[in-house]
Amino acid sequence: MAQKVLIIGASVGGATAAITLRERGVETLMLEKELVKAKPCGGAVPPAAFREFDLPQDLIDRKVKNCLIISPSGQQTSVPVAGSVPGDDDYVAMVRREIFDGFLRERAQQRGAELIQGSLIGLEVARDGVLARYRDPQGVEHDLRADVVIGADGAYSPTAKFLGLPNLPRAVAIQERIALPEAQMARWQDTADLYLGHEVSPDLYAWAFPKRDHIAVGIGAGPQHTQAAKQLLTNLKRRLGPALDGGQLLLREAHALPMEPRKHMAFDRAMLIGDAAGLVAHTSGEGIYWAMKSGQMAAEVLAQHLDVPTAVHLRAYERTWWKRYGTMYQFLRFLQRWGYGNERQMEVFTEMCRNKDVQRLTFDSYMHKQMAPAPWLVQMRMTGDIIVSQARNYLRRRTPLRELQVA
Ligand SMILES: Cc1cc2nc3c(=O)[nH]c(=O)nc-3n(C[C@H](O)[C@H](O)[C@H](O)COP(=O)(O)OP(=O)(O)OC[C@H]3O[C@@H](n4cnc5c(N)ncnc54)[C@H](O)[C@@H]3O)c2cc1C
Structure with missing residues (x-):
């Protein structure tokens, strides 16, 4: 008998899972509660996503070729977006989620996935199938039956809740x-x-990302600082000062970001992907590529095991995931704690970004999603620079801009 997969959430992760399942001929339903408002997001996407998921370039508002990192004391490091072998494919794509998500959702529908608008309000996973209850926009409740459910429903994941899983620690980004x-x-x-x-982001970072006709300015605040998010954003705008003169506010948007991956991402007849699985990279808060990649990988594994979709089989997804990306996640988590741990480290981090090897390795990893190997000589050079920078900043504290402004 044909098997049916229900995907909760038709954003970047859910739509990519649906596309992958349809390419394998699997009957697929997407349930999405919000089809109008965009997912709050900075919209920075690596070129790997465009290459690997065959995405058209006209989804890109702007190609960022240069990143300016500004430390608490106002030190600036300008980092060219370039990998080991510089090429045309070196950029950070700036997209608007309303356009990007809409494209993926439409592609999933074109490939034959069904899209239902409604909010998941109940989920039972039994030995022989899945029963989901949802409320449509008119407030009417309906039941849906499927063989397997994929939770692609973001940081608050109702699917994970109905599976009895705990909440993940969450940051807020506004x-x-x-x-x-x-x-x-x-x-x-x-x-x-x-x-x-x-004053702008105690444990993550703040940003100004250019879009076609506007600038997106935002901050990330870790679990201990979520209450201060609005104030941090006000401080960022103060820091940007005259650069925002004459600006007109188009939209203020905020959402949570998971800060830890889940222990398990596959269960009997259920899988979790993207933010629902906690797959946001530390240091950058990047989650779009990871949601798409996990959606694709989960769907590939599921398509192979649809006849017996037990945890034992479906966990091939998480094993493959951590084998491929475990080292990168661990490294990025270390980098976040090391680089954003306190303001002195933020100064060191900014200085460290001047090192050409660091720049090259960072963008090889970001753009191509591979931990580029560093020869020992390169490692020695980087370590040397870091030690010198650490020593300099320990011996002489740099004054944060806000203290200079008060003085
Ligand atoms: C302010 C901000 C800035 C960010 N900037 C970047 C960035 O620049 N680059 C980057 O890579 N990442 C960024 N991220 C992270 C990125 O947005 C997420 O990691 C990514 O969207 C995760 O995709 P997803 O498909 O897993 O979940 P989401 O995109 O969160 O989608 C979940 C979907 O599930 C739906 N849903 C939820 N509950 C229900 C329900 N009960 N019933 C039906 N549907 C439901 C939602 O409506 C939504 O469409 C940012 C996040 C924030 C908050």
């Missing part, structure tokens, strides 16, 4: 989209800014 006069936008033609400092 951003404003601000339309600027053309002359002001020129400053961000192909540059994205990252700001470090306790």
Whole structure:
């Protein structure tokens, strides 16, 4: 008998899982509660996503070729977006989620996935199948039956809740989209800014990302600092100062980000992908590529085991995932704790980004999603620079800009 898969959430992860399942001929239903408002997001996407998922370039608002990192004391490091072998494919894509998600969702439908608008309000997973209950936009409740469910429903994942799983520790990210006069936008033609400092982001970073007709300025705040998110954003705008003069607020948006991956991402007749599985990279807060990749990988494994979709079989997904990306996740988590741990480390982090090897390795990893191997000589050079920078910053504290401004 034909098997049916129900995907909760038709954003980047859910739509990619649906596309992959349909390419394997699997009957697929997507349940999505929000088809109008965009997922709050900075919309920075690596070129690997465009290559691996065959995405058209016209989804890109701007290609960022340069990242400006600004430390708490105002030190600036300008990092060219370039890998070991510089090429045309070196960029960070800036997209708007309303366009990007819409494209993926439509592609899933074109391949034959069904899209239902409604909010999941109940889920039972039994030995012989899955029963989901949802409420449609008119408030009417319905039942849906399927053989397997994929939870692609984000940081608050109702699917995970109905499976009895605990909440993950969550950060909050908040951003404003601000339309600027053309002359002001020129400053961000192909540059994205990252700001470090306790007053803008105590444990993550703040950003100014250029879109076609506006700038998205936002901050991330870890689980201990979520209450301060609005104030941190106000501080960021203060720090940006005249660069935002004449700006017109288009939208303020906020959402949670999971800060830890789940212990398990596959169960009897159920799988979790993307934010629902906690697959956001530390240091960057990047989750779009990871949601798409996990959606694809989960769907590939599921398609092989649809006749017996037990945890024993479906966990091939998480084993493959951690084998491929475990080292990268561990490294990025270490980097977040090391680089954003306190303001002195933020200064060291900013200085470290001047090292050419660090720049090359960072963008090889970000753009191509591979931990680029570093020869021992390169490692020695990087370690040397880091030690010198650590020593310099320990011996002489740099004054954060806000203290200079108060003085
Ligand atoms: C402010 C901010 C900035 C960010 N910036 C970046 C960035 O620049 N680059 C990057 O890579 N990542 C960024 N991220 C992270 C990125 O947005 C997420 O990691 C990514 O969207 C995860 O995709 P997903 O498909 O797993 O879940 P989501 O995109 O969160 O989608 C979940 C979907 O499930 C639906 N859903 C939820 N509950 C239900 C329900 N009960 N019934 C039916 N449907 C439901 C939602 O409506 C939504 O469409 C940012 C996040 C935030 C909050």
